[in-house]
Amino acid sequence: MLTTMTLPLHVSVRSRSWCCYASLSVPQPQAEPQLLNGNSGGRLADRKEIRLGLPSKGRMSADTLELLKNCQLSVKQVNPRQYVAEIPQLSNLEVWFQRPKDIVRKLLSGDLDLGIVGLDTLSEYGQSSEDLITVHEALEYGDCRLSLAIPQYGIFENVNSLEELAKMPQWTEERPLRVATGFTYLGPKFMKENGLKHVTFSTADGALEAAPAMGIADAILDLVSSGTTLRENNLKEIKGGVVLESQAVLIASRKSMIQRKGVLETTHEMLERLEAHLRAIGQFTVTANMRGSSAEEVAERILSQPSLMGLQGPTVSPVFCKHDGKVTADYYAIVICVPKKALYKSIQQLRAIGGSGVLISPLTYIFDEETPRWRQLLSELGL
Numbered sequence: 001m002l003t004t005m006t007l008p009l010h011v012s013v014r015s016r017s018w019c020c021y022a023s024l025s026v027p028q029p030q031a032e033p034q035l036l037n038g039n040s041g042g043r044l045a046d047r048k049e050i051r052l053g054l055p056s057k058g059r060m061s062a063d064t065l066e067l068l069k070n071c072q073l074s075v076k077q078v079n080p081r082q083y084v085a086e087i088p089q090l091s092n093l094e095v096w097f098q099r100p101k102d103i104v105r106k107l108l109s110g111d112l113d114l115g116i117v118g119l120d121t122l123s124e125y126g127q128s129s130e131d132l133i134t135v136h137e138a139l140e141y142g143d144c145r146l147s148l149a150i151p152q153y154g155i156f157e158n159v160n161s162l163e164e165l166a167k168m169p170q171w172t173e174e175r176p177l178r179v180a181t182g183f184t185y186l187g188p189k190f191m192k193e194n195g196l197k198h199v200t201f202s203t204a205d206g207a208l209e210a211a212p213a214m215g216i217a218d219a220i221l222d223l224v225s226s227g228t229t230l231r232e233n234n235l236k237e238i239k240g241g242v243v244l245e246s247q248a249v250l251i252a253s254r255k256s257m258i259q260r261k262g263v264l265e266t267t268h269e270m271l272e273r274l275e276a277h278l279r280a281i282g283q284f285t286v287t288a289n290m291r292g293s294s295a296e297e298v299a300e301r302i303l304s305q306p307s308l309m310g311l312q313g314p315t316v317s318p319v320f321c322k323h324d325g326k327v328t329a330d331y332y333a334i335v336i337c338v339p340k341k342a343l344y345k346s347i348q349q350l351r352a353i354g355g356s357g358v359l360i361s362p363l364t365y366i367f368d369e370e371t372p373r374w375r376q377l378l379s380e381l382g383l
């Protein structure tokens, strides 16, 4: 059943600062935790374990476990019906399986310290809270967008943008545009920011796409990924109607990171592993042999090609052979990382400069000397 509601008109947008921080070591939080203003009413000191919230069901669930497994952080669940589990590699950590919206709520109440949810859920239920910090904003799954959609037919047939929708004479104070959405915070905020005055919202738990055909709403605001559900219900997206682009994100409670022992260290380790894995999945390792007079001369040839720069430049090692009893290096082995998308171009460029015996292998992790997101996080925490 659809229910109408009043517009929350408070709009606040969190500002982020991106300045750099010199040290990359994990700063130590204050010795004794302070009181939390959580719904749990509990003191931060009441529990010693660190809690990570993961989606218990739905489309985020399996992909989240898969990502963690690929980071060598497999979640060990004794019983699939149990809501608590562990990641043996992360000591003192409890995994709690929760619905995505409850992960955000429990981070706010202090009952969880870390969580993985979609940006859409974070934005809707986190409502720009200063206490929620996005540690990794692009975990590369759960891609979808929160988008306004209207019927393809009737009075909307020639309406293709938010501007055109706003200008329709039909919407008045007495007869506002009726939008069905589960996003009752982001929906009104978006309409207000875009100057749509005569709008009311109704909410339902699912199958929103049916609302226009049932005559309950004029438009819907919902998640879209392939667009199939919209098309099959004769609905269309409009220009300027995307509220946000979403994917899975790692989030943490500011209070927990600052006050609870071990949370910052665990966050650091998770971030490092996630970054190392996510950076590696877009790359191949390429090894090849190349004839040359010296390592420098070979390196110069490689660096003359734009697709062969590697992460920090090529590794060039002599391949020693014995001719007439004399050991010489006529060949050099080169190792570079190339983006998967540029693989064929890289091979062409390698061949063009005399590369042979090209071997391609997958890359598992790329650990950088420092992780930019960690610097950013410390800066956001004022550490």
Ligand SMILES: Nc1ncnc2c1ncn2[C@@H]1O[C@H](COP(=O)(O)OP(=O)(O)OP(=O)(O)O)[C@@H](O)[C@H]1O
Pocket (backbone or CB within 6 Å): 057, 058, 059, 060, 100, 101, 117, 118, 119, 120, 121, 142, 143, 144, 205, 206, 223, 224, 225, 226, 246, 247
């Ligand atoms: N069509 C989609 N394609 C890709 N990702 C999606 C899609 N719909 C939702 N998501 C992402 O998955 C998250 C969880 O969606 P899911 O439908 O599994 O749970 P839910 O909608 O929160 O739960 P429920 O449907 O039981 O209320 C969303 O918050 C969003 O980030």
Ligand SMILES: O=P(O)(O)OC[C@H]1O[C@H](OP(=O)(O)OP(=O)(O)O)[C@H](O)[C@@H]1O
Pocket (backbone or CB within 6 Å): 205, 206, 207, 208, 209, 222, 223, 224, 225, 226, 227, 228, 229, 230
């Ligand atoms: O663009 P598409 O690929 O068609 O996906 C969009 C649909 O996916 C989500 O629903 P979900 O399957 O999660 O069902 P729900 O409404 O029960 O949450 C969303 O609410 C849309 O209905």
Ligand SMILES: [Mg+2]
Pocket (backbone or CB within 6 Å): none
């Ligand atoms: Mg859903």
